[in-house]
Amino acid sequence: MDVRDIIKRPLVTEKSTILQGEDKYTFAVDPRANKWQIKQAVEQIFGVKVIAVNTLRYKGKKRRMGRSEGYTPSWKKAVVTLAPGNKIEFFEGV
Secondary structure (H helix, E strand, O other), rough: OOOHHEEEEEOHHHHHHHHHHHOOOEEOOOOOOHHHHHEEEEEHHOOOOOOEEEEEEEOOEEEEEOOOEEEEOOOEEEEEEEEEOOHHHHHHHO
8 A cells, every 4th residue: 555545635623723732633544554554654745753643433424315325434533643843734824
């Protein structure tokens, strides 16, 4: 798996914006990726030093549209803690 396939997109929410003050950044990642792969991908893409990676799995919710039923996709979130003094410039203007 390529490092660009592991990190899907950054997550910008109210909670993730507050966590940036603690040098923590959130990303939507590939559900098959483990913590070590996520750490390597963030270090290679953004050129920072990662201390810890915490992951959360979200199960898809059941949705209805008239008579038809379906599920939203299941996904995985990663909260990445950076070493003091490191920042990801991508998030600074958001």
